[in-house]
Amino acid sequence: MRRILVAGNWKMNGSIESIKSLIDGVKQGMSGVKSTDVVVCPPAIYIPEVASLIEGTAIALGSQNICDQDSGAYTGEVAGSMLKEYGCKYAIVGHSERRSLYGESNELVAKRYAAARRAGLTPVLCVGELLEEREQGITEEVVGKQLDAVLELEGIASFADAVIAYEPVWAIGTGKTATPDQAQEVHAFIRKKLAGLDATIAENIVIQYGGSVKGSNAVELFGMQDIDGGLIGGAALDANEFLAICQAAN
Numbered sequence: 001m002r003r004i005l006v007a008g009n010w011k012m013n014g015s016i017e018s019i020k021s022l023i024d025g026v027k028q029g030m031s032g033v034k035s036t037d038v039v040v041c042p043p044a045i046y047i048p049e050v051a052s053l054i055e056g057t058a059i060a061l062g063s064q065n066i067c068d069q070d071s072g073a074y075t076g077e078v079a080g081s082m083l084k085e086y087g088c089k090y091a092i093v094g095h096s097e098r099r100s101l102y103g104e105s106n107e108l109v110a111k112r113y114a115a116a117r118r119a120g121l122t123p124v125l126c127v128g129e130l131l132e133e134r135e136q137g138i139t140e141e142v143v144g145k146q147l148d149a150v151l152e153l154e155g156i157a158s159f160a161d162a163v164i165a166y167e168p169v170w171a172i173g174t175g176k177t178a179t180p181d182q183a184q185e186v187h188a189f190i191r192k193k194l195a196g197l198d199a200t201i202a203e204n205i206v207i208q209y210g211g212s213v214k215g216s217n218a219v220e221l222f223g224m225q226d227i228d229g230g231l232i233g234g235a236a237l238d239a240n241e242f243l244a245i246c247q248a249a250n
């Protein structure tokens with residue numbers, strides 16, 4: 001039985017003050033969250049602060065990215081061992097903003113995925129197509145290639161401890177959610193592709209949906225057969241909205 005996983009990706013938002021009240025609000029509502037694993041992914045600089053704020057709670061910590069290298073002359077990057085030191089459990093890799101704004105290729109994303117595993121972190125591998133790719137009817141080809149880069153480098157066995165987030169780029173931050181059927185179709189494709197390599201791993205892997213998830217659409221999305229929770233951007237910055245999403249699986 002797969003558990004629902006809801007992760008808040010705060011992106012480059014917040015301040016010391018605002019993250020305190022956000023975590024406070026989430027903590028207050030956690031008793032109402034049943035059978036959902038909850039993760040927050042703050043900007044890297046706030047990871048130590050958030051680590052201490054969530055101590056002793058059921059909220060887990062994740063990073064928004066991770067260096068593909070373990071240490072050395074990589075200005076501006078954060079190593080997996082550093083994230084691990086502050087109690088991170090997850091590392092997002094290949095978010096579409098990293099791919100499109102910072103030019104991260106499928107190959108680099110695969111290397112970051114590998115680095116997360118070396119550090120003992122669970123990678124949250126983001127995949128998803130652009131609007132023009134969907135319109136061209138090549139969604140599966142695009143998502144398939146994004147998965148293949150990781151499969152080639154790390155193999156199917158690595159997916160036994162990984163999470164996939166399907167995020168259609170046209171739905172991120174646009175208020176335009178994929179319909180539950182549209183999302184389910186791609187989730188099923190991903191699971192089937194992995195099942196061709198290892199049926200047990202495919203059955204057990206958590207595949208989150210991301211892209212304008214809100215309290216009002218989470219129940220329907222998470223109710224689909226192959227959708228196991230969500231990667232949440234904008235709505236994760238509001239404690240009540242985030243909690244409503246976390247409670248959608250109740």
Ligand code: PGA
Pocket residue numbers: 009167171172173174175210211212213231232233234235
């Ligand atoms: P959104 O972002 O929920 O604001 O659409 C999702 C994401 O980028 O992970």
